[in-house]
Amino acid sequence: MKRLNSKGFEMSFTWIFAIVVGISIFIFTFILVSKIMNTGNIASDAKVAKEISILFNPLETGFEEGKTSSFTLASNSRIINNCNTNGNFGRQIISTSQFTLGKWSTANVEVGSLNKYIFSNDVTEGKKFYIFAKPFKFPFKVTDLIYITSASDKYCFINSPENIENELSNLNQANIFVENCSNDNDKILVCFSGSGCDINVRYSNEAGSVLKNGETVYFETDALMYAAIFSNSELYECQVKRLMKRLDLLSQIYIDKVGFSSDSCDSNLNPTLIQLQAYASSAESSGELEQIKTLSKNIDELNDYARCSLW
């Protein structure tokens, strides 16, 4: 570079060439490094999502009524819960997004699972999460429902029936309160009588409806009541449809079992099981659960009095 006078410099072609190519290399390297970092983030998100999905396996209950556990992630994270009803079982879809270098990673990788039913808000944010599982019996055990809540979301159950209060107290989950919590402003209020709370539950004899964010969903059994409380309505309806698909297939297994074991022990449950299967396969929303529950109660009684019970 040559100094022309006090006002400026003359630049040789060599310098211009070096600067242009140098900048190009810098940009190229920057893009490459950011792409690698992005791939690393996506891989990390996918790994976390898969790990979360695997973490739910030990929650499969035997005959106990409810189980709670917790897990803590390395950084502040979002668990994105989704569901679809395609295929024989539908699919549970989990993806995660982590807060790294001052921004949320894009939740690109979805981890799917056919045998899990997870209920939560569509996005649950935090570092520590509580998971609570409860078997869903309709009338036989269909699966275990899993509820995820962030430790930062505190739920307060007001005027809950005694059985619910006892169950929640025994669970001892740190973000669920059943007593003396109505004055706390940062808690999500779940009311079993009255209105004006964040979540309003109409509960009678293990059935009823849940009003949340202006939308009403219906439940039968306590397991589905918790599901309706802890999830948004769209996810709840999707999971209910998936549960009915599983009920349909399990009914078929029991129908075939009756036929298969009729030599040693006949049980007269097939006509009602076929009816249950038909109801389950045609169920489109939680509003149809009531009639399926009525039938499932009849089947359960028949099973109890059968010479050989099926389940």
Added chain:
Amino acid sequence: MVILKKIFPQYRQAQLKIQQMAFVLLAITLFFVLAGMFALMFLTSGLKNSATALEEKNALLIVTKLANSPEFSCGGAYGSDRVNCVDADKVMVLSQKMDIYSEFWGLKDIEVRKVYPEESLVICTFSNYPNCNSIKIKSSTDNNISGKYLENFVTLCKKKQENGVVYDNCDIAKLLVSYNEK
């Protein structure tokens, strides 16, 4: 070109410098490309190992709980509620439905094998059941479960009838599962 060099002798020198610089820049670019490729390779190989480790972890956790899933479990069909009890009739039916359940648990093979009394392996079919000792619920090969597999002890129960009397017949068995390696 020749005329240019004659008129401007510094032209040749500049061309040489540009060439030198081009080589240096090319070397730097190549270095970064290679470094990037190496980093990418390192990342993907780590991912592959992680995926296999996660599959193993998944299978390990599933095998301990699979017997309690509704498609396998005895429930209350054999008297009181039993944990880790597999209903033989149910899994025989299930083995015929693997077109529907093939991806359900994300496992490669699932088999229930009686361990006592110790006899030569007889795979259950609808024609020889219950005079057999191994129910292949999901099978990727015709041979015995092979490769990396995990096992858990379970009770295998079915109803039997003798002289008009129905009774519960339970055997000690192993639930074997294998998983896909990435």
